[in-house]
Amino acid sequence: MKLKSVELDATALMSEVMFGHGYAHYGYFPDGVPEVLSAQAVGAAQQAYLEKLAEAIGTVPGGVARILDVGSGTGANARALIERGFAVACVSPSAQMNEMARAKLPPGTPVTDAYFERFETEDRYDLCLFAESFHYIDLAAALRQSARYAEKGVVIFDYFRRPGREHRDGTRGTHAAFLAEVARQGAFEVLSDDDMTDAITPTFVIHEYLKNEKVAPFVQRFRAQLRQDYPWRAWALEKAFGRTLDKLGRRTGRSEKFAREHEYRLIVMRRTGAQAA
Incomplete structure (x- = not known):
């Protein structure tokens, strides 16, 4: 088991025990570092992250009803979105987190144990959602799979590596490499692309x-x-x-190291109708 997987499971477990929601993502602090540094501040910021995510989903043209939550973690995001009226399906390679998700999501919510690169289904969705999961996936494969399953758009709330800091296996790429691959494949166009690094650190x-x-x-x-x-x-x-x-x-x-090596972005894309290359 990779150390990163252990860290994510531990973060999600702490969130589940302390706050009852089980978020595995970072917190969103639009006003910067709070005066009181506490676990409660992180929990509130994780909820703010979810609210910002839902706001971004609402900007996808044509409206969104069906969401594929890619790298769905403990199902906390999916549950919150379902409570807002969305139909959500989950896919994640983490068996531990998927069990936590199945326990908290409404009966019948699809939760698939799979890497997104190898995910197969006859279902189609309005949106593919990547909430701190895109960087784990080869970006070219992630965009191709999104083009197969997302009929209206993609929302990414995640970090990219700074130039010179990227991995060489297609994951954890730079923002520039992502934009170049979006243009090359042609299945989506970027509607908004905001740097959220200062609000995450x-x-x-x-x-x-x-x-x-x-x-x-x-x-x-x-x-x-x-x-x-x-x-x-x-x-x-x-x-x-x-x-x-x-x-x-x-x-x-x-905090300083993360900002030096990463840029955290909130990206909304819409489907162009073109086929992925």
């Missing part, structure tokens, strides 16, 4: 604060007490996890 500011100022001191006090009361258990803990625990209080600068 406060997520990492809060994560860093909670890690360094709340979690790390608690862990250090626990380790000290364990060494005093149960030295052999403390030895075993330190042997297995000591180096990892030592890193908890270190500043990572993840």
Whole structure:
């Protein structure tokens, strides 16, 4: 299991336990870093992300009723959209998250265990939705598959790599490479394309604060007490996890690093009628 998958599952589980919605995406902070840095602020920003996503869906010409949620995570976005009157089908390769989705979505909601590149169905949708999932997929394949299944448009709320930081396997590409592939295939045209990086990075500011100022001191006090009361258990803990625990209080600068290496964008596209190449 890849570390990124573990991180996503853990994020979704925390969101499920603390806030009841199970969002796996980052928070959206249109007003920047909040005065109070808390898990509750992240939860509220995750909800704001969903609201911004729904707003973007509403701009697709012709109106949207049927959505294919690609990389649907725990089904939290799908549930919120269903509550707004949309018919939503989900596809994701994560069996763990799909089980969480099936438990929370209305009976009969399609949830398919599959990579989008290999997804097959006779169904068609108004919209393909990528909420922090597009970067996992080869962008050329993602656009070709979207052209097969989306009759009206595509909404992408996700990050791209900065020039020189892209991966070489077709995933995590640059924004420029994405636009070039959209033009090459010709199945969609971009209606809006907004840089949301500054509204997303406060997520990492809060994560860093909670890690360094709340979690790390608690862990250090626990380790000290364990060494005093149960030295052999403390030895075993330190042997297995000591180096990892030592890193908890270190500043990572993840917010700055994310902004240097990524640009987070909200993109709405409409179908042109052309066939994908």
